[in-house]
Amino acid sequence: TRAEMLPALAAVLGYVAAGGLRYLMGVGDSASLVEAVGLGVDQFDCVMQTRLGRHGTALTSEGKLHVKAARYADDDGPIDATCECEVCARHTRGYLRHLFQVGEPTALRLVSMHNIAWTLQLMSRMREAVAAGTFDTLRREVLNVWG
Known part of the structure; x- marks a missing residue:
């Protein structure tokens, strides 16, 4: 845990040399x-970002979003309005849900790409x-x- x-x-970490x-x-x-x-x-x-993506779960500024959920069927918003990734710029929640529903492998890749980009943005914010x-x-x- x-x-x-x-x-x-x-x-x-107390044993790691300074600057290491x-x-x-x-x-x-x-x-x-x-x-x-x-x-x-x-x-x-x-591997968490891609594992979640393959199962239809996206990381967002408000927590996890389950793209495959029925409530997103007609949602024309991005996965996360605060995200600057290409997936959020080009694809809606409704479209991504549709891809999952029809078994299109692109859905897995797109949500995985979003999750990786979202995590990189979080790391950038931390830096x-x-x-x-x-x-x-x-x-x-x-x-x-x-x-």
């Missing part, structure tokens, strides 16, 4: 990312917040949504 991981991570790369494998949920960055982790990799000295505010915002 995250509650178990964070104290262990903090303890281990701090890599955390297999962690990709937004709350864990922001907490790990707060502890000084620099680099991550995880900017660290540089600006506003990371704690961003951390609270992320945790309010992602817990």
